[in-house]
Amino acid sequence: MPQWAQVVKLAFATWLGVLAWSIPAVAYVRTTTEVSGVPVQWNERCVVVTIDQRGSKDLSLDEVAQVMARAAANWTRRTSQCGGLALSTQPARQILDVAPDGLPTVVFRNIEWRRPGKAPHDPSAIGLTTVMYVNTPGQPGDGTILDADIELNNVNYTFTTSAATMPRAGTALADLENTLTHELGHVQGLAHTCWDHVTQKAPLDDKGNPIPDCNGTVPDTVLATTMYPYASMPGETSKRNLADDDVDGVCKVYAPLTLSCHPEIQGGCAVASPSPSRRRWPVSFVVVIAASALALRARRRRRSC
Numbered sequence: 001m002p003q004w005a006q007v008v009k010l011a012f013a014t015w016l017g018v019l020a021w022s023i024p025a026v027a028y029v030r031t032t033t034e035v036s037g038v039p040v041q042w043n044e045r046c047v048v049v050t051i052d053q054r055g056s057k058d059l060s061l062d063e064v065a066q067v068m069a070r071a072a073a074n075w076t077r078r079t080s081q082c083g084g085l086a087l088s089t090q091p092a093r094q095i096l097d098v099a100p101d102g103l104p105t106v107v108f109r110n111i112e113w114r115r116p117g118k119a120p121h122d123p124s125a126i127g128l129t130t131v132m133y134v135n136t137p138g139q140p141g142d143g144t145i146l147d148a149d150i151e152l153n154n155v156n157y158t159f160t161t162s163a164a165t166m167p168r169a170g171t172a173l174a175d176l177e178n179t180l181t182h183e184l185g186h187v188q189g190l191a192h193t194c195w196d197h198v199t200q201k202a203p204l205d206d207k208g209n210p211i212p213d214c215n216g217t218v219p220d221t222v223l224a225t226t227m228y229p230y231a232s233m234p235g236e237t238s239k240r241n242l243a244d245d246d247v248d249g250v251c252k253v254y255a256p257l258t259l260s261c262h263p264e265i266q267g268g269c270a271v272a273s274p275s276p277s278r279r280r281w282p283v284s285f286v287v288v289i290a291a292s293a294l295a296l297r298a299r300r301r302r303r304s305c
């Protein structure tokens with residue numbers, strides 16, 4: 001069985017404002033394999049994310065589908081200018097959960113903030129993404145992403161599409177598009193743009209430099225990224241807008257698409273370089289990593305809730 005790793009906490013803090021479109025790209029950070037340290041990436045060029053049919057207690061399945069489509073389009077629209085991966089969504093058709101099944105999934109946890117039968121997640125986490133990839137150094141396909149599933153904390157948060165929404169009692173407000181845009185960055189293989197101390201050492205950016213400590217002074221260029229692991233306030237929406245670094249992190253890995261994706265086709269698309277099916281990889285090759293959890297967290301400069 002694949003080994004589930006610890007969940008990485010991702011908290012939203014610090015006001016990001018509207019800097020995303022005005023700050024030049026500096027660096028990005030990609031998730032790397034645990035053993036060989038190579039960046040993880042999809043072989044497929046069209047990744048289709050499906051919503052668990054159980055949906056959210058706050059929003060209808062149609063509303064969730066519309067937000068999912070916008071979050072996917074946030075990425076695909078920008079990355080299509082320079083390369084990239086085509087993200088799309090499918091309507092909910094069945095009950096799905098986090099599993100190494102090759103079906104990228106979004107699951108709202110409506111009753112308990114945990115995977116079935118597993119330990120509870122950190123209650124401050126809004127969402128988290130689990131990426132499953134081949135972790136076999138020296139073998140073809142090492143670092144290939146096989147699946148990526150998103151969990152959303154509908155126990156401690158009220159998901160919304162509008163800042164005017166009143167959160168349910170005992171919960172904080174979380175903008176669904178803001179959250180999903182960040183988590184879809186992890187689905188594509190991006191990591192956080194500052195060091196949140198989940199790893200022992202600071203990860204390196206694309207230029208080989210250690211990324212800044214989230215608890216230290218963080219440059220505005222990092223604060224402005226969608227992959228920055230903190231938010232300014234409940235209901236923050238600024239991460240809907242991608243920074244150039246977020247876009248670069250995808251484009252430098254995935255060359256431009258030359259064919260069209262067809263998400264209506266089971267399995268995703270009718271494009272891509274010849275690549276092995278995800279399901280052909282032995283399970284023993286698969287390692288599960290938890291890329292992120294999106295949370296509200298008290299920070300030194302300001303309490304977010």
Ligand SMILES: [Zn+2]
Nearest residue numbers: 010291292293
């Ligand atoms: Zn994250």
